[in-house]
Amino acid sequence: MNIKFKNILDCLNYKTHCPFCKEKMALYRSDSYIEYKSEEPRLRFNLSEENAVIIDTITNEVEYQTKKSLFVNTKSKYSIIFEGIKIICQNELCLRYTYIVQIQIDIKNLKINDFGLNTEYILHMDDNEIIYEIKNNYISNSTEYNIYNNDTIKYHKIPLILPDLSNIKKTIDRINNLLIIN
Secondary structure, eight states: OOOOOSSHHHHHTSOSBOTTTOOBEEEOTTOTTEEEETTBBEEEEEOSSSEEEEEETTTOOEEEEESSOOOOOTTOSTTEEEEEEEEEESOTTTOOEEEEEEEEEETTTTEEEEEEEEEEEEEEEOTTOOEEEEEEETTTTEEEEEEEETTEEEEEEEEOOOOOTTOHHHHHHHHHHHHHHO
16 A cells, blocks of 8 residues: 655655644755755755756656766666655654655656655654554555563564554554454
């Protein structure tokens, strides 16, 4: 179940606010090769100091900018690049919700082959200070569910479970019930 969007802008705006603390979501800036300004609907991937791919996030049109000639072998299958864009909650004290958008770019033909929601991360701590981590991978249609309790870590990989972000405890209970049945 790969979640699809009409354009990359809609994908980047999948969640505009954290479902838990309600702060704004934003592009994770440690990836210095990615430039994005919300007032200008363009996403720039700096591939090197000389080369960049620019995507119009509304039309999904791809542009290639270069200071030097970049040789793209037209017979090579390696003209496709995959770029992941991490969107995080701006509240540094929250860190409970993150998602990653994946874009597949055909450099040779200057087009987007595919894009969509790749992964969604959710963290929850209960009253007993047990930490629950839910990582939904929409490409493989699977959920990784981890429980951290003191020095104990329990790891589970199960079929995709869509989260109820308005009541994450309900999602955790549903996953725990599924694990008991299996």
